[in-house]
Amino acid sequence: MGNYGLGNGYGLGNGYSTTTNLLEGSMGSTVWGIVSLILALIGCFVVYFLFVVKKDNPKQKFLVWLKEFLSFKKMLIEPILKISYLFFAIFITLGSFALIGTSFLSFLLTLVFGNLILRICYEAMLMMIMIWKNTSEINKKLK
Numbered sequence: 001m002g003n004y005g006l007g008n009g010y011g012l013g014n015g016y017s018t019t020t021n022l023l024e025g026s027m028g029s030t031v032w033g034i035v036s037l038i039l040a041l042i043g044c045f046v047v048y049f050l051f052v053v054k055k056d057n058p059k060q061k062f063l064v065w066l067k068e069f070l071s072f073k074k075m076l077i078e079p080i081l082k083i084s085y086l087f088f089a090i091f092i093t094l095g096s097f098a099l100i101g102t103s104f105l106s107f108l109l110t111l112v113f114g115n116l117i118l119r120i121c122y123e124a125m126l127m128m129i130m131i132w133k134n135t136s137e138i139n140k141k142l143k
Contacts, residue, residue, distance in 0.1 A: 073136075078129050085122045089115055 051063075052071045058064055068074040096110040 075129065075132075078126065081122060081125055081129075085118070088118055092118060 047070065051067045054067075058067060065074070092114040093111060096107050096114060099107040099110055
């Protein structure tokens, strides 16, 4: 009757093995985190000096694309924004039809102003990208 520890027959174990497993798991993830940090630092410098800083252009098509991608000359945000705009415009349009039963006015307002506000926001984001493109083209022509 005097045994009131965790190993008292209720399936809780003695607590020591659970604590040890948690410490070993946490120690392993700490070590892996440090190894990942060191490898990422080495890899960062290797890729930077092999692709980004290097003045001559590679001959293979994939390496040209990789150099442009890593030096941010090729932007991925523009097609992502265009696709996400189409998704959200269709979502707002279809979602507005759920409001017909509630209020026809709220349906019309959501259909018109929801898509209008979405379009204005996306045009503002794309305008920033277009400004960047034009500025980089002007910069290339000046060099």
